[in-house]
Amino acid sequence: MQLLKKLIHPDLKTTKGRTFERTTARGIILxxxxxxxxxxxxxxxxxFPGGGVDSKExxxxxxxxELREETGARDIEVTQAFxxxxxxxxxxxxxxxxxxxESYFYFCSTSDDFQEPQLEDYxxxxxxxxxxxxxxxxxxxxxxxxxxxxASMGFSILRETFALEAIAKKLFPEKMNQGx
Numbered sequence: 709m710q711l712l713k714k715l716i717h718p719d720l721k722t723t724k725g726r727t728f729e730r731t732t733a734r735g736i737i738l739x740x741x742x743x744x745x746x747x748x749x750x751x752x753x754x755x756f757p758g759g760g761v762d763s764k765e766x767x768x769x770x771x772x773x774e775l776r777e778e779t780g781a782r783d784i785e786v787t788q789a790f791x792x793x794x795x796x797x798x799x800x801x802x803x804x805x806x807x808x809x810e811s812y813f814y815f816c817s818t819s820d821d822f823q824e825p826q827l828e829d830y831x832x833x834x835x836x837x838x839x840x841x842x843x844x845x846x847x848x849x850x851x852x853x854x855x856x857x858x859a860s861m862g863f864s865i866l867r868e869t870f871a872l873e874a875i876a877k878k879l880f881p882e883k884m885n886q887g888x
Contacts, residue, residue: 709812712791713870717863723796725805732809733771734758735816736790736875737781743843743872746778749835751860752853754846755868756813757781757838767812775816777826779838783819790815790875793867813871844883847872 716723734756737744745754757778761770768786775781790813799807827836850869853861877884 709789710791711794712813712874713793713867715793715795715797715863715867715870717797719798720796720806723806723808726803728799728801728804728807730807730809731761731767731770732759732811733761733767733774734811734813734871735771735775735781735784735786736813737775737779737816737818738843738879739840741842741844741880742840743846743875744779744781744838744840745846746836747839747841748831751834751862751865752858753850753861753865753868754839754841754872755864756871758811768814771812771814771816775818776823777828778831778836779818780823780825781816781818782821782823785817786814787817788815789813790871790878793871795867797863811867811871813875843872843876843880847876 735758744757746757747754757775758771759774761767771786772784775784792810792812795809797807825838847869850865854865
């Protein structure tokens with residue numbers, strides 16, 4: 709799969725040390741210019757549905773599970789790999805110096821019949837919800853949060869916004885060239 713970008717958190721002096729390895733899979737679900745994203749009130753950002761792949765799962769199995777849990781999607785079909793983002797950031801647990809995360813992005817389709825999401829408690833507490841939004845509105849929103857350096861902003865917004873922009877450039881190049 710194609711490497712889309714490598715991100716290194718500015719607080720890291722090195723990518724060596726006691727490293728927690730994390731593999732994630734994230735779904736790209738589109739209907740015309742609308743994309744299914746997770747809006748998180750606490751961070752005031754849009755991100756892709758998906759998350760950590762368990763050790764006993766492959767990427768596709770983990771992605772389908774995460775999409776069902778976070779969005780309530782049904783009849784999920786993974787149609788095409790898009791690429792991955794390689795990311796290094798500090799870890800909050802003392803037994804590790806950093807997290808190395810690879811986020812794999814896949815185009816998916818689902819039925820129009822969604823069930824109730826099964827969010828984890830921390831996701832509920834952060835005000836996370838699945839929403840259909842115009843991809844250009846999501847990009848603009850995240851770019852504004854980054855520009856304003858909002859206090860609640862997390863490092864992941866950089867990954868998510870880069871991926872949104874890369875998808876828009878691939879699927880809607882004429883709009884991206886116009887500065888949609």
